[in-house]
Amino acid sequence: MRVGILTGGGDCPGLNAVIRAVSLALIEQHGAEILGIERGFLGLIEGRVRKLDAAGVRGIVNEGGTLLGTHNRADPFHYFGAGGSDVSARAIETLDRAGVDALIAIGGDGTMTIAERFARLGVPVVGVPKTIDNDVAHNERSFGFDSAVAVVAEALGRLETTARSHGRLMVVETMGRHAGWIALEGGLAGGADAMLLPERPFDPDVLAAHCFDRCSRQGFALVCVAEGAHELGGELVLQSGPGSVERLGGVGQRVTEGLQRRLGGDLEVRHTLLGHLQRGGNPTAFDRVLATRFGVQAARMVVAGEFGHMVALQEGQCRAVPLIDVAGRMRQIPESHELLIAAHDLGVCLG
Incomplete structure (x- = not known):
């Protein structure tokens, strides 16, 4: 054989x-x-x-x-x-x-x-x-999923020390084109205050209000966003690749800019793109x-x-x-998934 x-x-x-x-x-x-x-x-x-x-x-x-x-x-x-x-x-x-x-x-x-x-x-x-x-x-x-989640959780843990020290709001962009499993499990493991997933379009005003409240109470906040997340009524954020290829990516930067506009200059918002670190x-x-x-x-x-x-x-x-x-199908996070319910009970913003 x-x-x-x-x-x-x-x-x-x-x-x-x-x-x-x-x-x-x-x-x-x-x-x-x-x-x-x-x-x-x-x-x-x-x-x-x-x-x-x-x-x-x-x-x-x-x-x-x-x-x-x-x-x-x-x-x-x-x-x-x-x-x-x-x-x-x-x-x-x-x-x-x-x-x-x-x-x-x-x-x-x-x-x-x-x-x-x-x-x-x-x-x-x-x-x-x-x-x-x-x-x-x-x-x-x-x-491969468990390895990627471990990278996200460690990154959030490291960024929390900086966020806490400087009183900042940190936004971390993970992989996850059409399914937000990495951002969900990585965000829970890393103690994120908000998790933005492709399955749940988010309201930027609700997110900003939640982050302001968290920062007011604990002095910092962490946002974990999947690359396929998008605003209510909005579209996926794409970036140009080699030739005419378009790839997902950049939503973390857009979320950062939106939060900075809404929260003003008193609270500094920083962005980190984990990229291929998650699968290496x-x-x-x-x-x-x-x-x-x-x-x-x-x-x-x-x-x-x-x-x-x-x-x-x-x-x-x-x-x-x-x-x-x-073939041609995908496994996304169901609305009734226990981890979404757990995140809600913990007071995590899901959009």
């Missing part, structure tokens, strides 16, 4: 732990040959494949990033390098030429959508959910264990022939869910 592995989308703490678990489980238990596909789906398009052995993956469980590399703009069905053309046939040729019996695709919603399209074309594929945003549908928790570095122990569980489950699904499915954590157990139920 020859199994290919790729990591798509952005890098994430825990990817190497999945690669290790998949490889060792298949090699040790089934004598399989493992092929690593470099730079995600770009490797399929360009034919960049190399062999992985047990000795090469044993010591990577605690390493961040991905030893295979990744790429987030290499959709074979709409390839930017070919003017948006469909080059999926070229990717399938790479798999056939390498003699791959099964493909394990590790990635977020975009990767799962691509994997589902390949499954419809007859490619034997198993998906493994990866996203620090924790927003893959039908999956309770993704590896080594994974937490929780993420290493979860990634290992996902990798072992993916290996079992390959052996059992459960193709066209994704590994998912449901009710604390690893299960297989159809890729068609995941």
Whole structure:
């Protein structure tokens, strides 16, 4: 049996732990040959494949990033390098030429959508959910998320000492395009006084009044805002990337400027953008264990022939869910989620 592995989308703490678990489980238990596909789906398009052995993956469980590399703009069905053309046939040729019996695709919603399209074309594929945003549908928790939350919580804790010392209002912008899980859990863990989430448009006047009250009572305040948060009736804040690409980001600066206008010059408002710090570095122990569980489950699904499915954590157990139920969908924070209720009870402003 020859199994290919790729990591798509952005890098994430825990990817190497999945690669290790998949490889060792298949090699040790089934004598399989493992092929690593470099730079995600770009490797399929360009034919960049190399062999992985047990000795090469044993010591990577605690390493961040991905030893295979990744790429987030290499959709074979709409390839930017070919003017948006469909080059999926070229990717399938790479798999056939390498003699791959099964493909394990590790990635977020975009990767799962691509994997589902390949499954419809007859490619034997198993998906493994990866996203620090924790927003893959039908999956309770993704590896990398705990690591990102730990970074946000530590950042808020460090900023609180400065805010308290200088009597400032500090605004911290986190990742979270369409789901605010990082800002919610990171904000709770870091003691934020307000958390702005994509799922709940905020009123800037209500936010300013809340922050003024907190500063009056405790001498400082912390605001944790997800990059996809936006005002009531407003739009997402975008910034220009390379070429004509537009990316989310900048809402923290806008919130800072709005608060400064409303609160006047007596209270200083400062802004911090955490950016890629949240998904860099080594994974937490929780993420290493979860990634290992996902990798072992993916290996079992390959052996059992459960193709066209994704590994998912449901009710604390690893299960297989159809890729068609995941593709094009997203897991957002429900209005009735217990952490939102807890934040409300703690007096945290949620917009």
